[in-house]
Amino acid sequence: MNHFAEPRNFAEVARYLVALWRREGTLQFLRLSSTLGSEKSVAGEMWKYGVVFGLLSFAFISYMLLTEGGAAFNTSSDGINWGLAVSTYVFFALTSSGLTFIASLSMVFGFREYYAVAKRCIWLAIITLGAAFTALALELGHPFRMLWAMPSGLQYLSPMFWMGVFYLIDLVLLLIKFDRLWHDDWDSPLSHFLSIASFVAVILASGMLGLVFGSMVMRPMWYGSFTAVYFILTAALSGTAAIVLATYLAYGFRHENMPEPLRSMASGKALSKVIATLSGIALFSVVTRLWTGLWSNLDGLEGFHALVGSPAFHLEVWAGLALPFVLMVTPSLQRQPRWQITAAALVLPAMFIDRHLFLVTGQAVPMFKGAWATELTAYVPSVTEWAITVLSVAIVFAFYGLGEKLFNLAADPRHKVRESAEEGNLVLKPVPAGRAASPTAPGAAS
Amino acid sequence: MAKWGMVIDLEKCTGCQACTAACAMENNRLPGEQWQDVVFFTEGEYPSVQAKWFPRPCMHCENPSCVHVCPVRATYKTGDGFVLVDWNRCIGCKYCMIACPYGVRFYTDEKPLVGPDLKTVFKSNDERSWNPPWKMPDARENWKRGVGIQPRGVVSKCTFCYHRVSKAPKGVADLSEHDPETREYTPACVVACPPTARYFGDLDNPDSEVSKMIANKNGVRLLDQLGNKPQVYYLTGSGGAVPSNRAIRKT
Numbered sequence: 001m002n003h004f005a006e007p008r009n010f011a012e013v014a015r016y017l018v019a020l021w022r023r024e025g026t027l028q029f030l031r032l033s034s035t036l037g038s039e040k041s042v043a044g045e046m047w048k049y050g051v052v053f054g055l056l057s058f059a060f061i062s063y064m065l066l067t068e069g070g071a072a073f074n075t076s077s078d079g080i081n082w083g084l085a086v087s088t089y090v091f092f093a094l095t096s097s098g099l100t101f102i103a104s105l106s107m108v109f110g111f112r113e114y115y116a117v118a119k120r121c122i123w124l125a126i127i128t129l130g131a132a133f134t135a136l137a138l139e140l141g142h143p144f145r146m147l148w149a150m151p152s153g154l155q156y157l158s159p160m161f162w163m164g165v166f167y168l169i170d171l172v173l174l175l176i177k178f179d180r181l182w183h184d185d186w187d188s189p190l191s192h193f194l195s196i197a198s199f200v201a202v203i204l205a206s207g208m209l210g211l212v213f214g215s216m217v218m219r220p221m222w223y224g225s226f227t228a229v230y231f232i233l234t235a236a237l238s239g240t241a242a243i244v245l246a247t248y249l250a251y252g253f254r255h256e257n258m259p260e261p262l263r264s265m266a267s268g269k270a271l272s273k274v275i276a277t278l279s280g281i282a283l284f285s286v287v288t289r290l291w292t293g294l295w296s297n298l299d300g301l302e303g304f305h306a307l308v309g310s311p312a313f314h315l316e317v318w319a320g321l322a323l324p325f326v327l328m329v330t331p332s333l334q335r336q337p338r339w340q341i342t343a344a345a346l347v348l349p350a351m352f353i354d355r356h357l358f359l360v361t362g363q364a365v366p367m368f369k370g371a372w373a374t375e376l377t378a379y380v381p382s383v384t385e386w387a388i389t390v391l392s393v394a395i396v397f398a399f400y401g402l403g404e405k406l407f408n409l410a411a412d413p414r415h416k417v418r419e420s421a422e423e424g425n426l427v428l429k430p431v432p433a434g435r436a437a438s439p440t441a442p443g444a445a446s
Numbered sequence: 447m448a449k450w451g452m453v454i455d456l457e458k459c460t461g462c463q464a465c466t467a468a469c470a471m472e473n474n475r476l477p478g479e480q481w482q483d484v485v486f487f488t489e490g491e492y493p494s495v496q497a498k499w500f501p502r503p504c505m506h507c508e509n510p511s512c513v514h515v516c517p518v519r520a521t522y523k524t525g526d527g528f529v530l531v532d533w534n535r536c537i538g539c540k541y542c543m544i545a546c547p548y549g550v551r552f553y554t555d556e557k558p559l560v561g562p563d564l565k566t567v568f569k570s571n572d573e574r575s576w577n578p579p580w581k582m583p584d585a586r587e588n589w590k591r592g593v594g595i596q597p598r599g600v601v602s603k604c605t606f607c608y609h610r611v612s613k614a615p616k617g618v619a620d621l622s623e624h625d626p627e628t629r630e631y632t633p634a635c636v637v638a639c640p641p642t643a644r645y646f647g648d649l650d651n652p653d654s655e656v657s658k659m660i661a662n663k664n665g666v667r668l669l670d671q672l673g674n675k676p677q678v679y680y681l682t683g684s685g686g687a688v689p690s691n692r693a694i695r696k697t
Contacts, residue, residue: 069555069598069599070538070553070554070555070556070598070599071555071556071557071558071563073556073557074557075540075553075556076556076557076559077479077543077551077552077553077556077559078478078559081540081543081544081553082540082544140537140538140539140599141536141537141538141539141553141554141555141598141599141600142536142537142538142599142600143537145518145535145536145537146517146518146537149518149519149520149535149537150517150518153516153517153518153519153520153535154519155514155516155517155518155519157514157515158514158515158516158517158541159515160515160517160539160541161517161518164517212541215515216544216545217511217672217673218511218545218546218547218669218672219544363544366549367546367547367548367549
């Protein structure tokens with residue numbers, strides 16, 4: 001995909017937009033804005049459909065919440081307290097964490113092959129976290145009250161409090177980090193510090209989200225520190241699937257459209273290996289959790305029996321975890337774009353199913369209120385709850401399209417060296433006596 | 447300072463639900479949103495089936511998991527043993543409902559648990575979620591203590607009739623409907639109980655009737671293994687039983 005010159009700050013973006021509006025007139029400006037340019041592009045389509053579906057779903061949700069309030073949801077004090085909106089929040093929050101993990105492979109741990117997707121990961125992590133917060137805000141009774149009640153309450157015993165703190169830190173660090181990458185600062189001490197701090201914050205955030213559930217001893221299907229570890233590992237899996245899908249999507253699922261470092265990466269095994277490893281671990285975790293749940297006589301684990309009978313669960317395990325694992329460990333398939341895309345496209349919905357089933361079956365066993373209930377609590381999300389999921393997906397699509405158009409998401413630290421070399425002005429740093437000369441680090445190229 | 451607690455004698459409870467009705471009238475509860483519930487269930491299978499019932503208020507736990515999980519400290523424990531909700535702070539995240547092992551909390555903003563929806567029949571014209579014609583006097587409402595008709599988007603629960611009990615004379619060991627001196631400070635469900643199956647008093651006072659009953663009649667607490675340490679004790683004797691944790695048939 002050809003990018004126009006990447007703006008360097010938002011003031012430049014604003015100046016460009018004003019100039020465009022003056023040059024083209026209001027109607028043409030709106031038309032261009034709706035498709036992100038005069039030429040049809042994947043980014044423009046993502047933006048257009050994202051905005052349309054986002055606005056439609058937001059209008060519907062607003063209408064329902066204003067007219068019916070929380071009654072527009074199928075959650076109930078007598079049954080499932082947390083429904084699809086919370087599943088959506090968990091899915092997107094963990095996907096955001098997973099994307100940060102993938103970015104950290106290059107930026108923290110030095111696996112240089114992953115540089116090609118690092119900036120894209122950071123941008124996607126920001127917008128998926130935004131989508132997650134949106135879903136949560138629409139579910140809460142008083143979302144804005146949280147802004148003053150959490151800092152003034154400082155309930156350090158609450159896992160939810162810490163989850164909020166760490167995800168807020170995560171978001172701020174991601175924004176600063178993206179700003180640094182926007183300005184091609186990949187290697188400064190500040191950039192390194194931000195990468196490490198962001199990695200630590202996201203481990204704590206996703207782990208603490210796991211502990212929101214894992215601390216609940218009265219909900220045996222959730223209870224245990226395993227939940228935090230499971231959340232961290234599966235976050236990495238959904239993040240990997242998201243970056244594979246998003247990268248191919250940006251280039252119209254055409255491998256040959258990708259710029260060089262990305263094309264090399266896609267035709268290699270870098271991301272396939274990660275999907276294979278993590279889907280294998282996730283599969284093992286899901287199956288062992290199911291095994292212990294079915295085997296145990298402990299009251300409150302009956303939801304596992306419901307899982308066995310759930311078609312969605314089998315879809316998740318067989319089509320969403322086992323099949324991608326097989327595809328990505330098969331040497332003849334793991335390098336082929338079509339199978340990488342297939343694996344990622346299977347894993348990502350499977351992770352959504354996993355979040356939802358985890359959430360719902362954990363509550364499906366009635367608490368004391370239902371000690372006399374002989375059935376698990378039934379729950380089918382309402383149209384309004386589904387609209388929240390659609391809105392979150394639309395936000396990700398719209399802002400991914402915008403980011404793809406506005407920023408050079410395929411940038412990596414080597415592109416500065418390449419561009420300079422292509423212009424014939426690659427400068428070698430003066431080498432101190434006694435040390436071998438080598439091409440300079442990106443920061444040294446002028 | 448007293449540590450208020452309740453004793454419910456299951457041998458005497460007839461399952462008449464006068465406690466539920468009294469609580470609903472005293473605290474303006476919506477139908478189905480019963481802070482004080484009596485839940486009916488069956489045990490066994492035909493021909494050995496038994497019909498049973500179990501009265502269940504908020505346990506006002508000594509170690510309340512709902513308080514610990516609340517990210518904004520909207521739900522809190524007072525020095526004299528009440529677990530209350532500050533409706534001015536509650537963000538409606540429902541984490542306390544997830545964490546309560548006894549299922550005694552209710553979210554206001556949802557489909558009616560029992561129809562018709564009285565929130566639409568008696569529409570509110572202020573911040574309250576509904577406006578019933580029999581509501582308590584405004585002066586008695588206290589949103590910081592979760593007393594009265596709750597606003598939208600918050601969680602509500604039994605307050606042990608905080609608005610009555612908190613006005614009790616200092617140092618009193620028991621609050622009884624049979625004592626004219628303490629009747630008006632006694633929780634509504636205790637006052638209304640026809641067979642006097644409910645007792646309310648200071649659990650920290652060894653001379654209180656409730657402490658003696660717990661000691662002499664082997665008072666038990668519900669789901670004690672979870673460590674919440676309820677301040678509601680049940681006397682089971684030979685005629686009543688605390689139901690099993692969960693009675694879902696294993697397949």
